[in-house]
Amino acid sequence: MLYRENGQFKTSYRSDQQVFPIAQDRIAIWLLVAFAAVGVPLLADEYLFRAILIPFLILSLAALGLNILVGYCGQISLGTGAFMAVGAYAAYNFMVRIDGMPVLAALLLGGVCATVVGVLFGIPSLRIKGLYLAVATLAAQFFWDWAFLRIKWFTNYSSSGSVSVANLNIFGIPIDTPQAKYLFCLVFLVVFAMAAKNLVRSHIGREWMAIRDMDVAAAVIGIRPVYAKLTAFAVSSFIVGVAGALWGFVHLGSWEPAAFSIDRSFQLLFMIIIGGLGSIMGSFFGAAFIVMLPVFLNQALPALGGLFGVTIDTATIAHAELMIFGALIVFFLIVEPHGLARLWSIGKEKLRLWPFPH
Amino acid sequence: MGSFLETLLGGLMTGMLYSLIALGFVLIYKASGVFNFAQGAMVLSAALAMARFSEWIPEWLGFDNKILANVLAFCMAMVMMVMAAWLIERLVLSKLVNQEGITLLMATLGIAYFMDGSGQTLFGSDIYKIDVGLPKDPIFLFENVFQGGILVNKEDLYAAAIAAALVALLSLFFQKTSTGRALRAVADDHQAAQSIGIPLNRIWVIVWSVAGFVALVAGVIWGSKLGVQFSLSLVALKALPVVILGGLTSVPGAIIGGLIIGVGEKLSEVYIGPFFGGGIEIWFGYVLVLFVLLVRPQGLFGEKIIDRV
Numbered sequence: 001m002l003y004r005e006n007g008q009f010k011t012s013y014r015s016d017q018q019v020f021p022i023a024q025d026r027i028a029i030w031l032l033v034a035f036a037a038v039g040v041p042l043l044a045d046e047y048l049f050r051a052i053l054i055p056f057l058i059l060s061l062a063a064l065g066l067n068i069l070v071g072y073c074g075q076i077s078l079g080t081g082a083f084m085a086v087g088a089y090a091a092y093n094f095m096v097r098i099d100g101m102p103v104l105a106a107l108l109l110g111g112v113c114a115t116v117v118g119v120l121f122g123i124p125s126l127r128i129k130g131l132y133l134a135v136a137t138l139a140a141q142f143f144w145d146w147a148f149l150r151i152k153w154f155t156n157y158s159s160s161g162s163v164s165v166a167n168l169n170i171f172g173i174p175i176d177t178p179q180a181k182y183l184f185c186l187v188f189l190v191v192f193a194m195a196a197k198n199l200v201r202s203h204i205g206r207e208w209m210a211i212r213d214m215d216v217a218a219a220v221i222g223i224r225p226v227y228a229k230l231t232a233f234a235v236s237s238f239i240v241g242v243a244g245a246l247w248g249f250v251h252l253g254s255w256e257p258a259a260f261s262i263d264r265s266f267q268l269l270f271m272i273i274i275g276g277l278g279s280i281m282g283s284f285f286g287a288a289f290i291v292m293l294p295v296f297l298n299q300a301l302p303a304l305g306g307l308f309g310v311t312i313d314t315a316t317i318a319h320a321e322l323m324i325f326g327a328l329i330v331f332f333l334i335v336e337p338h339g340l341a342r343l344w345s346i347g348k349e350k351l352r353l354w355p356f357p358h
Numbered sequence: 359m360g361s362f363l364e365t366l367l368g369g370l371m372t373g374m375l376y377s378l379i380a381l382g383f384v385l386i387y388k389a390s391g392v393f394n395f396a397q398g399a400m401v402l403s404a405a406l407a408m409a410r411f412s413e414w415i416p417e418w419l420g421f422d423n424k425i426l427a428n429v430l431a432f433c434m435a436m437v438m439m440v441m442a443a444w445l446i447e448r449l450v451l452s453k454l455v456n457q458e459g460i461t462l463l464m465a466t467l468g469i470a471y472f473m474d475g476s477g478q479t480l481f482g483s484d485i486y487k488i489d490v491g492l493p494k495d496p497i498f499l500f501e502n503v504f505q506g507g508i509l510v511n512k513e514d515l516y517a518a519a520i521a522a523a524l525v526a527l528l529s530l531f532f533q534k535t536s537t538g539r540a541l542r543a544v545a546d547d548h549q550a551a552q553s554i555g556i557p558l559n560r561i562w563v564i565v566w567s568v569a570g571f572v573a574l575v576a577g578v579i580w581g582s583k584l585g586v587q588f589s590l591s592l593v594a595l596k597a598l599p600v601v602i603l604g605g606l607t608s609v610p611g612a613i614i615g616g617l618i619i620g621v622g623e624k625l626s627e628v629y630i631g632p633f634f635g636g637g638i639e640i641w642f643g644y645v646l647v648l649f650v651l652l653v654r655p656q657g658l659f660g661e662k663i664i665d666r667v
Contacts, residue, residue: 070460076460124648124651124652127651127652127655128651128652128655129655129663130459131393131459131463131606132602132606132651132655132656132657134393134460134463135598135599135601135602135644135647136602136644136647136648136651138595138598138599138644139641139644139645139647139648142640142641142644143641143644143645145640145641146637146638146640146641149637150634150636150637215665216665216666262595266467269464270464270467273460273461273464277460315483316479319474319475319476319478319479319483320475320479321475322471322472322474322475322478323471323472323475323476323479324475325468325471325475326467326468326469326470326471326472326473326474326475327468327472328468329464329465329467329468329471330449330450330465330468330469330472333454333457333461333464333465333468334450334453334454334465337454337457337458337461
């Protein structure tokens with residue numbers, strides 16, 4: 001009853017073309033953003049920030065970037081972890097090597113470096129398609145894993161191989177409390193999500209989708225595959241690179257190449273598949289699901305064991321987590337191959353008609 | 359010259375082992391169009407089962423004969439792999455018919471997680487030994503030709519021979535038996551095969567079982583070389599460039615790709631590696647593949663990809 005668009009007439013092109021054409025959606029989004037910015041910092045405790053909220057924000061950002069490449073442009077990439085690493089290490093090097101480098105600029109420059117690397121490793125996509133491309137992007141993953149481990153210049157010759165940043169502050173405001181970190185990441189996420197949402201609705205976004213649906217046909221109607229694919233790689237790896245820099249700077253503080261291993265790439269791919277390919281909203285759902293599942297299993301399994309009077313040792317819990325994680329992924333793919341975003345839109349359709357069946 | 363040949367031979371033998379794992383990928387991809395990321399997990403589970411059963415069976419039955427124990431353990435592990443194949447077909451693949459390639463790929467990743475977890479829950483997660491009596495001592499070849507001869511690991515030699523025999527066996531199976539012909543028919547065209555009465559579901563179970571068998575053999579060989587532990591499932595990641603280099607749909611491609619990658623890795627590590635600080639084995643295969651694919655997007659022996667609108 002509440003969610004109905006009757007009487008909302010569009011009288012100008014502007015109102016017809018807006019991102020959220022339904023007034024209730026607009027209100028809901030504003031409320032959500034307001035709650036995330038004001039309500040959550042007041043309510044959440046430190047554990048929640050560290051274990052769930054901050055990882056969720058940063059990984060949603062990375063998933064958003066990956067979704068542009070895989071979901072909108074149809075180029076499967078297994079090298080996301082590497083692009084995150086490039087963003088993080090580039091930002092680190094800008095911070096260390098240039099005196100008085102503002103954090104914001106370092107983060108964005110990290111993204112720019114990731115863009116360059118992303119375009120470079122995206123060039124093969126002009127010739128290679130599908131699964132072949134997926135394996136080819138693994139080259140990026142393994143190469144950069146190795147480079148950040150072995151080439152000491154990248155880690156500023158630190159003896160342990162791990163790098164760290166401290167005393168982050170932006171425009172004079174220190175980012176040291178969990179709340180500040182959370183808000184910092186939230187701002188990034190909101191800005192990039194809005195940019196991405198508008199980008200995929202635009203000329204270039206439609207080109208990406210045409211390439212995804214059938215690249216030969218797209219080329220025939222005059223879309224340049226080179227331009228479309230490489231811009232998708234560029235935009236995607238920029239966002240992923242910034243997310244990587246945030247992951248290193250804000251979430252981890254000090255990190256090693258292992259933080260951006262191939263598991264991270266798989267994890268992000270899981271997020272967008274479970275969330276929904278080709279959906280901005282889906283990236284958030286997927287990230288929330290994948291971030292919270294291990295935390296939930298970690299809490300639930302010992303409790304469940306206690307219920308039956310069995311104490312489960314940590315190794316078994318780790319293995320059981322793997323099993324349940326794998327089984328749930330398969331289950332999700334079978335039940336809803338189009339991801340949580342599809343469930344969301346089905347729910348919205350139903351809500352428009354409610355309480356009537358048709 | 360001697361050391362060059364030594365590296366070359368070492369590379370060839372490692373390559374043979376890579377192709378053993380790559381073979382599992384190719385078999386499944388050909389028959390069901392699934393890029394099976396779980397191949398590594400299958401190798402790990404099979405090797406774990408083999409290692410543990412060969413310890414347990416003599417205890418259970420109360421005898422002390424290593425050969426018999428190994429044979430029985432091998433059979434038990436094989437039964438397990440067939441069961442796994444059947445379950446995967448029943449619970450996963452048959453529900454995901456007609457989905458896109460990436461969805462299937464993710465499903466096999468899910469299977470991989472599940473198998474990694476369940477294998478280690480059932481059989482434990484320590485490092486285990488597989489001892490099938492492969493001799494470990496190195497031998498020297500061509501001692502009269504070169505100064506000092508060429509050092510070759512006898513174990514590698516046996517492993518390579520077993521791998522070669524397995525490949526020969528598989529190609530006989532594919533060429534001569536009616537099941538093999540059915541498998542090739544399914545690989546060529548699912549619908550046409552189904553319309554002449556080949557049961558797709560059974561074929562998939564068979565193919566996954568054969569891949570399980572290949573995984574078991576690979577697991578036994580790698581396991582007796584490196585010990586059975588979690589890192590065994592990562593060997594599959596080394597075999598990925600092999601599959602892509604040879605072409606996803608070609609069995610000979612998997613073999614030749616394996617040899618090329620094996621040799622390339624070893625030679626590059628020895629002759630180029632020192633300039634980069636070493637350890638370039640990890641990515642050499644992938645970067646090599648990247649450049650080959652730029653010239654031949656379907657791999658060296660893959661079917662030509664034809665785009666239709």
